[in-house]
Amino acid sequence: MTEDGRTVLEARGIRVSRGGTEVLRGVDLALHAGERLALTGPSGSGKTVLLSILAGLAAPSSGAVLLDGRPLDAHGPDLRARMGLVFQGYGLVALLTAAENVELPLLAARVRPSEARDRAQEALATVGLADRAEHLVEELSGGQQQRAAVARALVVRPDVLLADEPTAEQDAGHRASTLHAILDAASTGSAVLLATHDPVVAARCDRVVHLEAGLLRESTHGC
Numbered sequence: 001m002t003e004d005g006r007t008v009l010e011a012r013g014i015r016v017s018r019g020g021t022e023v024l025r026g027v028d029l030a031l032h033a034g035e036r037l038a039l040t041g042p043s044g045s046g047k048t049v050l051l052s053i054l055a056g057l058a059a060p061s062s063g064a065v066l067l068d069g070r071p072l073d074a075h076g077p078d079l080r081a082r083m084g085l086v087f088q089g090y091g092l093v094a095l096l097t098a099a100e101n102v103e104l105p106l107l108a109a110r111v112r113p114s115e116a117r118d119r120a121q122e123a124l125a126t127v128g129l130a131d132r133a134e135h136l137v138e139e140l141s142g143g144q145q146q147r148a149a150v151a152r153a154l155v156v157r158p159d160v161l162l163a164d165e166p167t168a169e170q171d172a173g174h175r176a177s178t179l180h181a182i183l184d185a186a187s188t189g190s191a192v193l194l195a196t197h198d199p200v201v202a203a204r205c206d207r208v209v210h211l212e213a214g215l216l217r218e219s220t221h222g223c
Ligand SMILES: Nc1ncnc2c1ncn2[C@@H]1O[C@H](COP(=O)(O)OP(=O)(O)OP(=O)(O)O)[C@@H](O)[C@H]1O
Pocket: 018, 019, 023, 041, 042, 043, 044, 045, 046, 047, 048, 049, 050
């Protein structure tokens, strides 16, 4: 962990039901600046549901998520510029190029178009997509789309980076470089939370939390 280690994102008493079942039964979590945290747990344990709550994309039935000590909805439109998200399905705009997709969050944050262009190219190069920058998303493979989503999340230099299995579609070489790019965001102060089934990914993190039966506990696995 680097920086001052202050708590950036905090979940308190999160309860969520899906399909008539309580998936999260009172989850507490604190994510710190410069920290790399792995979220593990069996398939169906609620990792994706928890990430969507932490990102403010869904509301819990009870509990609260705080960014810098304030509820997510108190941050208004600035919230999206402070969080980088790599979720399943990626949420890329199919009829735009990879570069245009990566520029979008910067333009929304009123970064000058020329700077947005340069930063998007740099982020795409970081994930090995420099030569695909001008391709439409629909012309990219699944693994390339996943890396474009990682570039889009990193380009905003987020305070919080939430990523759901962000290397699941990568071959060994791209898995290593994509993971490096994500984890490296912590060295410049981002708080990074990765949901993963991969013990190699978990072992690269500073801390591991394990979700099972609706509850989160510190894991003895990882480093
Ligand atoms: N929209 C929904 N409607 C009904 N049930 C849902 C919905 N979304 C999620 N669930 C259920 O909530 C539980 C947690 O799902 P979630 O996708 O968070 O698991 P996960 O830990 O991310 O799994 P995986 O590791 O397989 O990605 C699962 O039992 C799932 O079936």
